[in-house]
Amino acid sequence: MAAEIIDGKKVSADIKAELAAEVTELKAKGIEPCLAVVLVGEDPASQVYVRNKEEACDLVGIKSIKHTLPVSTGQEELLSLVNQLNDDLSVNGILVQLPLPKHIDEHAVLLAIDPAKDVDGFHPINVGGLMIGEAPFQPCTPSGMIELLKRYNVEMTGAKAVVIGRSNIVGKPVAMLLLHNNATVEICHSKTRDLAGETRQADILIAAIGRPKFVTADMVKPGAAVIDVGVNRTEAGLCGDVDFESVKEVAGAITPVPGGVGPMTIAMLMRNSVAAARQQAGI
Numbered sequence: 165m166a167a168e169i170i171d172g173k174k175v176s177a178d179i180k181a182e183l184a185a186e187v188t189e190l191k192a193k194g195i196e197p198c199l200a201v202v203l204v205g206e207d208p209a210s211q212v213y214v215r216n217k218e219e220a221c222d223l224v225g226i227k228s229i230k231h232t233l234p235v236s237t238g239q240e241e242l243l244s245l246v247n248q249l250n251d252d253l254s255v256n257g258i259l260v261q262l263p264l265p266k267h268i269d270e271h272a273v274l275l276a277i278d279p280a281k282d283v284d285g286f287h288p289i290n291v292g293g294l295m296i297g298e299a300p301f302q303p304c305t306p307s308g309m310i311e312l313l314k315r316y317n318v319e320m321t322g323a324k325a326v327v328i329g330r331s332n333i334v335g336k337p338v339a340m341l342l343l344h345n346n347a348t349v350e351i352c353h354s355k356t357r358d359l360a361g362e363t364r365q366a367d368i369l370i371a372a373i374g375r376p377k378f379v380t381a382d383m384v385k386p387g388a389a390v391i392d393v394g395v396n397r398t399e400a401g402l403c404g405d406v407d408f409e410s411v412k413e414v415a416g417a418i419t420p421v422p423g424g425v426g427p428m429t430i431a432m433l434m435r436n437s438v439a440a441a442r443q444q445a446g447i
């Protein structure tokens with residue numbers, strides 16, 4: 165039997181509708197959530213992401229402020245904008261779109277963002293909070309994946325979860341969130357011996373490698389839930405890290421690309437932005 169297709173677009177729309185109702189209530193109390201997005205340079209993919217974020221803000225009722233800076237912007241100039249946004253009481257969330265131009269120290273910029281406004285969850289304070297289960301903001305892509313598993317009733321407690329990929333923004337944090345949800349978690353990577361042997365044991369398989377169609381049907385346990393984080397632009401168009409056509413015949417549930425994890429990242433950003441407004445208003 166072919167896998168159930170996990171519809172991230174629909175779940176994202178549901179969450180945005182839930183948040184829109186919440187924002188209406190907050191506005192009645194005089195609280196207007198506001199997200200500042202900073203884009204440096206003209207990377208086409210980043211421009212699309214930023215536009216999608218602005219559209220989501222409009223839909224949910226969050227005020228969005230966009231700061232577009234030229235690629236030549238110096239680090240001090242960017243840091244001074246971040247500091248200005250930190251100090252601006254009308255701004256609840258700050259997102260600096262990554263990647264930044266090579267001459268800017270990304271770590272220094274993420275470190276400069278007030279952790280209370282860090283809706284990406286990338287500040288080391290919030291990364292540490294994630295480890296101990298006390299982060300005010302969970303990183304958006306990992307929390308979006310967990311939300312999909314929950315809404316599709318994929319049992320995490322006691323399940324064996326295998327994450328392929330160990331990046332700071334996806335692999336490591338999603339492993340931690342799976343652990344908090346009582347899964348038995350393994351992180352695999354390019355140096356893992358017998359990768360297919362490991363992935364074949366997974367009840368939940370997370371593909372966050374960055375290589376098109378890397379996960380093939382023979383690497384998947386029959387009935388497993390397969391979550392594909394890959395966004396690979398190939399000559400044949402957009403594809404994930406999972407060979408969707410073959411894997412969907414083996415898996416129990418699977419996310420497509422596009423329309424799986426991608427829309428969830430934005431929904432979770434909206435959720436974090438509303439949470440930031442609540443936290444700063446003390447409600």
Ligand code: GUN
Binds near residue numbers: 260304305429
């Ligand atoms: N670039 C790609 N994904 C992201 C994200 O989730 N947040 C930020 N700030 N930049 C990104």
